[in-house]
Amino acid sequence: MPTPMAVRVFILIPYLLLLLLQCLYTSAAEPIFYESFEEDWVGRWHPSNKEGYQGFWKRAKIEGHENYGLLVSEKARKYGIATILPEAVEFKDKPVILQYELRLQNGIECGGSYLKFLRAQKDGWTPDQLDNTAPYSIMFGPDKCGATNKVHFIFQHKNPKTGSYREHHLKFPPSPPNDKLSHVFTAFVYPNNTVSIFIDEIEKKTADLLSESFDPPVLPPKTIPDPEDKKPEDWDERVKIPDPEAVKPEDWDENAPYEIEDLDATKPVGWLDDEPEEIDDPDAIKPEDWDDDEDGEWEPPKVRNPKCEDGLGCGQWMRPKKKNPAYKGKWYAPMIDNPAYKGVWKARQIPNPEYFHMEKLNLEPVVALGIEIWTMQDGILFDNILITNDEKIASIYREQWKAKYDIEKEQQKKEEAEKAARENAFVRMQNKLFKFLYDMAELPSLAPQREMLLALIEIIEENQVAVLSVIGIIVVVALYFVFRLLLNRMKSKKSTFEGSLSKAKKEDISCDDDAEDSEGSEDKGKGKEKVFEENSLADEFVATRHRRPRRET
Numbered sequence: 001m002p003t004p005m006a007v008r009v010f011i012l013i014p015y016l017l018l019l020l021l022q023c024l025y026t027s028a029a030e031p032i033f034y035e036s037f038e039e040d041w042v043g044r045w046h047p048s049n050k051e052g053y054q055g056f057w058k059r060a061k062i063e064g065h066e067n068y069g070l071l072v073s074e075k076a077r078k079y080g081i082a083t084i085l086p087e088a089v090e091f092k093d094k095p096v097i098l099q100y101e102l103r104l105q106n107g108i109e110c111g112g113s114y115l116k117f118l119r120a121q122k123d124g125w126t127p128d129q130l131d132n133t134a135p136y137s138i139m140f141g142p143d144k145c146g147a148t149n150k151v152h153f154i155f156q157h158k159n160p161k162t163g164s165y166r167e168h169h170l171k172f173p174p175s176p177p178n179d180k181l182s183h184v185f186t187a188f189v190y191p192n193n194t195v196s197i198f199i200d201e202i203e204k205k206t207a208d209l210l211s212e213s214f215d216p217p218v219l220p221p222k223t224i225p226d227p228e229d230k231k232p233e234d235w236d237e238r239v240k241i242p243d244p245e246a247v248k249p250e251d252w253d254e255n256a257p258y259e260i261e262d263l264d265a266t267k268p269v270g271w272l273d274d275e276p277e278e279i280d281d282p283d284a285i286k287p288e289d290w291d292d293d294e295d296g297e298w299e300p301p302k303v304r305n306p307k308c309e310d311g312l313g314c315g316q317w318m319r320p321k322k323k324n325p326a327y328k329g330k331w332y333a334p335m336i337d338n339p340a341y342k343g344v345w346k347a348r349q350i351p352n353p354e355y356f357h358m359e360k361l362n363l364e365p366v367v368a369l370g371i372e373i374w375t376m377q378d379g380i381l382f383d384n385i386l387i388t389n390d391e392k393i394a395s396i397y398r399e400q401w402k403a404k405y406d407i408e409k410e411q412q413k414k415e416e417a418e419k420a421a422r423e424n425a426f427v428r429m430q431n432k433l434f435k436f437l438y439d440m441a442e443l444p445s446l447a448p449q450r451e452m453l454l455a456l457i458e459i460i461e462e463n464q465v466a467v468l469s470v471i472g473i474i475v476v477v478a479l480y481f482v483f484r485l486l487l488n489r490m491k492s493k494k495s496t497f498e499g500s501l502s503k504a505k506k507e508d509i510s511c512d513d514d515a516e517d518s519e520g521s522e523d524k525g526k527g528k529e530k531v532f533e534e535n536s537l538a539d540e541f542v543a544t545r546h547r548r549p550r551r552e553t
């Protein structure tokens with residue numbers, strides 16, 4: 001049975017719809033610029049040939065992923081690379097979305113990781129001429145060094161009145177994340193003079209491009225202080241002045257001292273007036289090689305008079321001082337309001353010759369993209385750089401980022417859990433160690449030094465480095481014991497075969513043993529001394545451990 005025409009058309013409808021959707025999608029899914037670095041960039045991106053830009057750009061796999069990115073491969077270098085865009089990006093009636101992924105694989109202490117969206121360059125410019133003077137419309141991305149740690153959003157804008165360009169910096173910019181994971185930075189530049197900055201799909205800052213949110217603001221003030229205007233000589237800016245009518249009171253004595261002798265004080269009974277506070281050291285002896293001619297007459301050194309220690313005091317008695325009730329200090333006239341006060345002088349305002357007004361910011365078209373940075377760290381990786389007018393496209397590309405980020409986050413969690421487990425093991429070992437040390441301090445023979453030892457252990461407990469060195473010492477002591485045990489066995493075997501050895505020979509062997517043993521410790525000289533100390537302590541410790549139960553029963 002032949003299919004009626006209507007049915008055929010009906011069957012076709014879904015296909016037609018699909019075709020239409022596909023057309024719509026592909027036209028929408030075409031960003032102005034997109035770079036994934038999955039294919040070799042040679043020929044598309046051009047490293048800077050300018051002097052000083054020695055940093056070597058590398059196309060490299062992102063750590064832990066199969067995708068590629070553009071990598072800053074060496075430390076402490078200047079880097080430049082640029083590409084010409086297939087078409088100019090206009091800031092007219094459509095939003096412009098600037099987006100890229102960034103991963104600081106080795107973290108960052110000092111370095112930039114921002115992009116420059118370059119406007120028209122001077123005639124004959126080629127991308128390999130990129131340096132820090134290349135004019136741009138927008139500079140966007142993180143920058144960190146010392147106290148600076150921000151996501152820049154800076155634009156260069158031409159004053160239509162003067163024809164000169166200025167840089168306008170976003171005030172109070174957001175801070176970039178401080179980790180080694182992949183992050184996505186997005187700037188939405190809307191036709192209504194608004195910029196919104198997102199990091200990892202979270203809005204961090206929205207600002208009016210024509211407002212005071214930028215430093216300096218694009219729109220210049222209408223008037224400015226007249227540079228020709230000068231403050232008149234007789235302009236009085238003093239709010240208060242000393243009262244010219246005031247006079248110093250007759251009885252005001254400026255010379256009365258701050259302190260006087262306390263006349264009520266009396267010399268304590270038993271004060272030794274005739275005893276000097278210091279006497280010649282009776283134990284001092286003139287050195288044998290003292291030459292009176294060359295060194296002058298020898299005088300014994302002075303010591304404190306022992307008689308003064310017992311008595312109330314000796315030497316000339318002096319009255320103690322006390323505060324003088326008559327003390328007044330220098331007289332000053334009281335301050336009064338200045339009748340001649342005219343306020344703070346300000347220059348007169350004149351019309352600003354640079355003034356202009358505009359309703360819509362006039363950002364110049366972006367024709368090329370550049371990365372021009374100076375960094376102390378390597379491992380900065382740029383990826384998925386995108387310029388589009390379509391918010392949907394930008395969000396589709398962010399899904400790639402999200403998948404990547406989730407994997408990295410998972411990996412990070414795993415590593416943190418492992419680290420925590422290791423740290424727990426360390427704490428357990430530390431606790432055992434201190435139990436051992438406190439037990440040792442309880443040894444009867446250490447009673448006189450116990451307090452000092454306990455204080456010492458407390459200091460060690462608070463100090464991680466000390467903890468590590470104590471562990472080191474204990475390892476050395478343990479090694480020494482094992483070694484001695486082996487040696488004793490060897491000795492006893494020897495003695496069964498050869499009878500008793502001479503004492504001298506035995507000492508020879510034990511000397512060798514010490515020398516070899518100390519090789520195990522990191523700090524040879526110190527290690528050896530400590531081995532002996534710890535050894536005798538530990539011997540005793542082992543002994544008391546065995547003794548104790550017997551005493552208790």
Ligand SMILES: *[C@@H]1O[C@H](CO)[C@@H](O)[C@H](O)[C@H]1NC(C)=O
Nearest residue numbers: 095190191192193194195208
């Ligand atoms: C500017 O445009 C964006 C996008 O259409 C909108 O979300 C925002 O609210 C607008 N801002 C102002 C101040 O009109």
